[in-house]
Amino acid sequence: MARTREFDFDATVAAAMEAFRRNGYEGTSIRDLTKATGLGSGSIYAAFGSKEGLYLAALDLYRQRYAAPLIDMLRSGNDAREVIREVFVGAVDEIARDGKRLACLIVGATVERARDDLRVAERLRSTTRSLESALFDVLAEGQLRGQIAADRSATDLATFLVTSLQGLRVMGGINADRATLMRSAEVALSCLD
């Protein structure tokens, strides 16, 4: 065998993720990442292959940490209207807490990287699709039970809700006032009536 890896892989990716959220892809240099992670540049390249590789790892961690829990919540089987509201309130809280300091990596990747990087674009599509699909299931179920308005297709509503969440994240970068974001979210949720 050989020397064991010294650094904490997950903590490293988490540190890189925060750096990318703070300054974007192009705005974060390898030297910034060495400071943020505590690794030397050689170690970064040994572990991730390239700056893009580390970015993809950070994006995957972000999806796992922030998108997957939303999907799990939606799949928990709880009341449709209630669980969707929970998702929105959670998103608003998070944006209000650190939306000024840290951008959503998914929105950032969409704007800054999706055009150049097919692997990023694929991940974004995948996450969006999963979220839409989870929302669709909850909405369709809710419509059957009469909890959600049935005069619009669950597909359209699901797409709309994802779009609204993206919009909230953008707005958080301009004005992260919680009350304003929440009022916007309330209107979006009222589409389910």
Next chain:
Amino acid sequence: MARTREFDFDATVAAAMEAFRRNGYEGTSIRDLTKATGLGSGSIYAAFGSKEGLYLAALDLYRQRYAAPLIDMLRSGNDAREVIREVFVGAVDEIARDGKRLACLIVGATVERARDDLRVAERLRSTTRSLESALFDVLAEGQLRGQIAADRSATDLATFLVTSLQGLRVMGGINADRATLMRSAEVALSCLD
């Protein structure tokens, strides 16, 4: 006096704007901008002072070209419901046409620059405020005339609609399919019922 400026100022800013929309702020170098505008770097610095100066000029042109017309439409005095629909359909068309290639500079600036650059942040707040205010007036008028549901405040609806537009622009970067975007927009518009 002295020699007159040779290059077309507006065309130069327009070329820079497209470059920034295509590759973002950090992703566009001064050398890229010399190729896009046809100017030498010396001329760029004489006219705009810095890369940031040219970016601000590009952002201002974007606001003038894409945000101001929306506001003018809203202020035209036409039927509330109709004019708001027009704004959304116009936005969807534009995103579907070149959302894959060219990002919305406002969303891009929010994600990539607003945290670092106060002058950018101020411009974004100003544009958002103007758009919200124009929407508010149209909505309030529509509510008085019974064309728009009056059970929600016009302020909230205006904020929500701006958020929806931002969301559509982000979604356009992931999946610019016109029909999907339009169905999302339709749901948002149905909040006015």
Next chain:
DNA sequence: ACAGTTCTTTGGCGGTCGTTCCAGTTAGCC
């Protein structure tokens, strides 16, 4: 103890960054 393997650090590669400076050119005023 030693060989073998893998991780880590260091230093620096070639190139590009934003910016500045400069010589050369051109347009307006006497």
Next chain:
DNA sequence: GGCTAACTGGAACGACCGCCAAAGAACTGT
């Protein structure tokens, strides 16, 4: 037609970019 001032493209600046080779350090298996 000179004089001057502004504009022009391009060379060059120091700094920084992403990346990588080489060597030291730490671990396992013998």
